[in-house]
Amino acid sequence: MTPRPLLTTDEEPGFGRHFGQTGRHGQPGRCLRWRAVAWDPLRACMLSVFFLLLAAGSHGYAEVAQPNPSSPGTTGSDTDAIPAQIAAYSQDLERLRRFMGAPRAGKFNIGIHSDLTRDLYFQTLTLWQKTDRLLFEISRVRATSPPTSADELGTSDILANLQDAHEILQQIMRALEIAPEPETRTDPTPTRPDNFTALIDLNRQVDLLLERHFAPSDVYMEITLAIDYAARLLARYPEAIRIPEEPPFEPNKQPSDVYQRLIACLRSIAHIAQILGFTVLDIDTRQTDMTQLTPGDVYMVASLVVSQLNHLYKQLGDNKPVAPAFYPGRKFPAHSYQRAGILQAQLQQLERFIAAAPTAPGEAKHDSTTPER
Known part of the structure; x- marks a missing residue:
C-alpha cells in the first residue's frame, strides 16, 4: 500500500486548518542557487548527476513511512485481515510503550459496544488521529489525512485506516531508532478481544503516550x-x-x-x-x-x-x-x-x-x- 505523503510544520496547528505540501520526504523543499557560469554540456550533465546522488543520500531528509512487510495485507477477506492488522499494530505499540517508559492502559468498560462497520471505522479514524499527533510530537511532521468517503463505508475503509495508522507508528519507531524484533506474531485467536473492544484499548493506550493528550x-x-x-x-x-x-x-x-x-x-x-x-x-x-x-x-x-x-x-x-x-x-x-x-x-x-x-x-x-x- 502506497503511504500517504507527509506534511511538516514547526508549530502544531489547530484541527481543521490546511497545510502546505512540502518535499516528497516530508522536509521543506531545498533549492540550490547557482551563479551564472559557462559549463560545457557534458560537464554540466555529470555535475547534475553528482548532486542528484548527493541529495538522495543526504541524512537531512526524513524517511517516508513504508509498510511493514510482516503486516497483513489486503489479500483475502478484509474482514479476516482486520483482527490481524489490529494485532500487528498492538505488538508494535507495546514495543513503543516500553521504549518510552509509559504506563500500560488498564482495561476499561466504556459502556458502549458495537460491531457495526461505521462504528469500527470511526474508532480506526480516532486511532489514526492519535497516532498522527504522536508522530508530530516526535518528528514534527504530519501525515495526510485519510480521504472522506462519500459512499457507504466498508471493511476495506476500516482496514485502510488501520494500515495507515500502523505505517505512521512505524515511522515513529524509526525516528526513535527502535530496532525491529524477530517476527513472533501468530494468527488471531478467539481469546483476543473483539475488534471494537481492541480498538478502544489501543486508543486509550496511544493517548497515554501523548504529551498533549486528547483534551x-x-x-x-x-x-x-x-x-x-x-x-x-x-x-x-x-x-x-x-x-x-x-x-x-x-x-x-x-x-x-x-x-x-x-x-x-x-x-x-x-x-x-x-x-x-x-x-x-x-x-x-x-x-x-x-x-x-x-x-x-x-x-x-x-x-x-x-x-x-x-x-x-x-x-x-x-x-x-x-x-x-x-x-x-x-x-x-x-x-x-x-x-x-x-x-x-x-x-x-x-x-x-x-x-x-x-x-x-x-x-x-x-x-x-x-x-x-
Whole structure:
C-alpha cells in the first residue's frame, strides 16, 4: 500500500486548518542557487548527476513511512485481515510503550459496544488521529489525512485506516531508532478481544503516550461536528429550530458529566434508529466507572455520536459534505457539557419530528432553502 505523503510544520496547528505540501520526504523543499557560469554540456550533465546522488543520500531528509512487510495485507477477506492488522499494530505499540517508559492502559468498560462497520471505522479514524499527533510530537511532521468517503463505508475503509495508522507508528519507531524484533506474531485467536473492544484499548493506550493528550477542546470540536450534522437533519422540517439557544454555562463539570450527556444523545439517536428500522450500537453504562473517565474516553463517545449521525444523514438522502470544526481555543469539560446541551435539544426535536412522520431511508431530501433559526 502506497503511504500517504507527509506534511511538516514547526508549530502544531489547530484541527481543521490546511497545510502546505512540502518535499516528497516530508522536509521543506531545498533549492540550490547557482551563479551564472559557462559549463560545457557534458560537464554540466555529470555535475547534475553528482548532486542528484548527493541529495538522495543526504541524512537531512526524513524517511517516508513504508509498510511493514510482516503486516497483513489486503489479500483475502478484509474482514479476516482486520483482527490481524489490529494485532500487528498492538505488538508494535507495546514495543513503543516500553521504549518510552509509559504506563500500560488498564482495561476499561466504556459502556458502549458495537460491531457495526461505521462504528469500527470511526474508532480506526480516532486511532489514526492519535497516532498522527504522536508522530508530530516526535518528528514534527504530519501525515495526510485519510480521504472522506462519500459512499457507504466498508471493511476495506476500516482496514485502510488501520494500515495507515500502523505505517505512521512505524515511522515513529524509526525516528526513535527502535530496532525491529524477530517476527513472533501468530494468527488471531478467539481469546483476543473483539475488534471494537481492541480498538478502544489501543486508543486509550496511544493517548497515554501523548504529551498533549486528547483534551476537552478535542471533545468540543467533535460535538460541534455532531451539531452540524443534526442541524442538516433538522433542515428537513421547516418548523424546526436548527441551532437551539445555548443552555446556561455550568462551571465545575467533570468528564463524567459530558459523558452522561453524550450517552443521552446516543439514546435519542437509538430511538430514532428504532423508529426508522436502523441497527445501532449497544449502550449499557452500569459497569462504567465514572470516576475513571478521561477526556480521551469522552472523545471516543463523541466520535460514536458523529458516526451515528453521519449514517443517519446518508440514509435519509443527504450527501453534502459537512465541514470539519476548527480549533476553538482551550476549553474545559464545562464548555463541552454546554455544547452537548445544544446537541441534546436538537436530537429531542428530531425524535419528535420523526416519530410524528417517520420517513423511509432514501425518501427524504435536504432542503437547502430552509432558513436557519
